[in-house]
Amino acid sequence: MTVSKAAEKSAEATAKGAEAARARKDAPDDAGEALQLGELSEQLGYVLKRAQLKVFENFLHCMASLQLTPAQFSVLLLVEKNPGRNQTEVASTLGILRPNFVAMLDNLESRDLCARIRSTNDRRSHILVLTDKGKAVLSRAKKLVATKHEARLNELLGGANREALIAMLSKIANEF
Amino acid sequence: MTVSKAAEKSAEATAKGAEAARARKDAPDDAGEALQLGELSEQLGYVLKRAQLKVFENFLHCMASLQLTPAQFSVLLLVEKNPGRNQTEVASTLGILRPNFVAMLDNLESRDLCARIRSTNDRRSHILVLTDKGKAVLSRAKKLVATKHEARLNELLGGANREALIAMLSKIANEF
């Protein structure tokens, strides 16, 4: 920004709200008046967070019939892929702190989706396994995610872009 | 779960768990034993959330000297770009609920970064403006973000990919 422009801006700004308000009121149709996002729409963190909220919202909507949150779905997926691991291992790979993982497992276990089993090798640890119901629910959940959730992303971005997006996000998650 | 089913599960699971544990112990180098992420690494929500956490973490680190959170930065940016708007307008464009916006503004105002001004048109509303200090801090914040934060993304993805990523995330945020 040039100096003169800055001066103009400053003067305009000191006269500030009143003038801006009048200018808006003089506009043809004075209903919506959306704010200018400006540089915000280029900020990685801003757009990333808003996209994440939208995706989670859609995920919850798709999973309404199964009552699974994204976090719960990730636990079921991980336990299915890695049976016989204990709470500490599963929690830490998901970035969940052990204390906070307890209530989460209490919930899944109370719904008979997974089970804690005392390890015979190390009687301190609880080994995690999916129940039959847990496997069935997870199977249905996967189908719902594929057909309703990820399919939505495909029709929005296209398959190639979808893969590129996942790859870039993974890179950020792992190397940033 | 029925009693009989529980008993079956318990037996099957203990066997599977022990088997898996032995299998891992027989592995060549038995140190880390990272879990298999499996389909999780392809889940949009999962990778999106983890990327967002990493980006926010890096943002806070870059902003340590200015003590600005991503949300605070977004408020300053929006108020700078749209002077003379009231709390409701600014909060709603950022997806912040008015009640929660109050404490946020209290904080920024107590640090003399922005100011609430009673509107003369509508004495209910408070018009938001950046203070001189607020403008100066925001200016420094922008430089920090550009040189330390977004630059990091550029060297990780490359400029073209960075723009493509922002564009796709924006599309998701707006059209998903």
Add this chain to the structure above:
DNA sequence: CGATATTTGATATGGTCCATAACAATTATC
């Protein structure tokens, strides 16, 4: 072996963010 340290699941607790209800002051509507 036995004393000490570490690990595991769990509880308690506090902080932050998000969401809703309700309120006084002000303005809009009829």
Add this chain to the structure above:
DNA sequence: GATAATTGTTATGGACCATATCAAATATCG
């Protein structure tokens, strides 16, 4: 001019995240 709607605010509760701490079990080391 009575009623409804809006603005900023407070109070409050829930969800999520982080730390300290504990008992039980195991590992470590003298």
